[in-house]
Amino acid sequence: MFRKFTMSAPKFIMALLLMLLGAAFIYALSKTELIVARYNLTSIGILAGGLIFYSGILVVVTMFESETVLSIAILTPSIIAVAIFVYGFIGWSLRVSLSQWKGLRADYTWVGLKQYIDLFNNDPRFIIDIRNTAMFTVLFIAGCLVIGLGLAILLEQKPKGENIFRGIFLFPMSISFIASGVIWGWLMNPSTGNRLTGINLIFHMVHLDFLISKWFTTHQPWGMAFAVIPAVWQLSGFTMALYIGGIRSISDDLREAARVDGASEFQIYRYIILPMLQPVTLSAVIILAHMSLKIFDLIVALGKQDIRLDVPGIYMWTTTFAANNYAQGAAIGILMLVSVAILVVPYLVQNMRSETEL
């Protein structure tokens, strides 16, 4: 790999300068602080110094005339960052979850799977969280798939203003879960009588009082079902877009052939288009399910940490940073990771395989 080496004086000088500059940067910042407009950028500056130094090394690597070595060298900083911040931190979290760390001072005393066993065996809150997540996941996916597919089929009939409709169905995706939770919290206000408001007020105004809902204060465990509404509002458009892409990729010839054979529009959808959309449904389910297993900010803003809307993401947050129960928090985090990984890893592996074949 390193057999060829072409010495080039300008490159050599440039490399030397970059490395010197980077080293000087790091040295200076280890002695003093770098403050720019009130922000303490010392650590960022040291990182930048490191990257300048590293770019000097990259210049040296270009002299070896091996593109593979250069490719790896260019990717290295990103690989290191991901290795530390994703895999290293997961390992560290795992270690914390096997300890008895409770309180501000780190305590790595090994207790095995105790945290996990406690969560499943004698923690009613965690059991509620699992139930809530399961209910949320099922209803959220079902809602997004049905509405998304329905809207996609309607828009494929090429109505006038198709683009405007598509834009309207997709825009909630650009709003934050927090803003969405705040506004839907008001729309789904459970107050009754004189304080009737939000969607309930609309039901009252159009004389459909029987529809008036207690929303998430409904008898348990159904409260969680209503938290699905804002989530579907935000992501059914995304699902619709996936389906539109899928329908468009089915060739017109195929539909034309079916029409010639005397198939009705309904039959074309039932026997040709829907079966061919299965791969789209599969990706939609995986994407939506993994979002739902992680759901956090929407519920924070919507439920204001009401236990009826509790989910693992919120439990992890409060037990770690409010109750300082780090070991338990880490265990919940790892369980969330495992549930997502079971879903996503096969998908990623399959994606990689299909690419390698190409």
Next chain:
Amino acid sequence: MTRRLILRIFVYAILFVAAIIYLLPIYLMVITGFKPFNQVDLKTMWALPTTGLHLDNFIAGYKQLAPNFMNSLKMVIPEAILSSLLGSINGYILSKWKFRGSDLIFTLVLFGMFIPYQSILIPLVKFMFAINLYGDIPGLVLVHIIYGIPITTLIFRNYYAGIGTEVLEAGRIDGASLVGLYRWVIFPLSAPSFAVVIIWQFTQAWNEFLFAVILTNQANWPITVALNNLAGSQLVQWNVLMAATLLAALPTLIVYLFLGRYFIRGLMAGALKG
């Protein structure tokens, strides 16, 4: 023929009803925002403003959130620019200079896009504390850039994969190196995917909550954290809250309105190829 007409009417009816439902929350935020304080009543919350358009609520909402709005801007702009540059370089290497194991590396990087951040939160906080980046905006920028590597790399890689090798071959005959090809051939062709990635990262970081609430202290709260805090406060009138929520959502809404095409492409990239 009549059957087709009925079907047509049916399609429009459903689309219209759905559109109204989707727009309901925005309608409420906008009309509430424009009402004067004395016309704000829960009983008439759905009614249009009757005494002209007033900006009282928006001004009150802006007063509540102005510093946080600025915090978010200061965080999002460097974040979007730097992470798109990083993603572009990574995507170039991983699409045009594949080596043995590069697909595996890419897949391992991609996994980072799906993890629930609760599973790395404790080490992250301790680490940021140790390197003195806890509590302030630069630290949050760094975190967003690093956890943005998977998606930015993915979008650029898929985009570059669509650029034919013959363009690169021509450059190679002219003697361009790996770096030269990027500088003179690939980078000038990258504008559309830079738009996609910058808009995607801007929206993601603007809307993000978990890192923001954990890694910043109150003076540096981005807008999502401040808005959530405002919503939980008993002291703020709901009409002001509505206006504040609209202000908090406005930058990403505007981006969507004018550059929606690019936003949707970023959205689709997140679904891999299916």
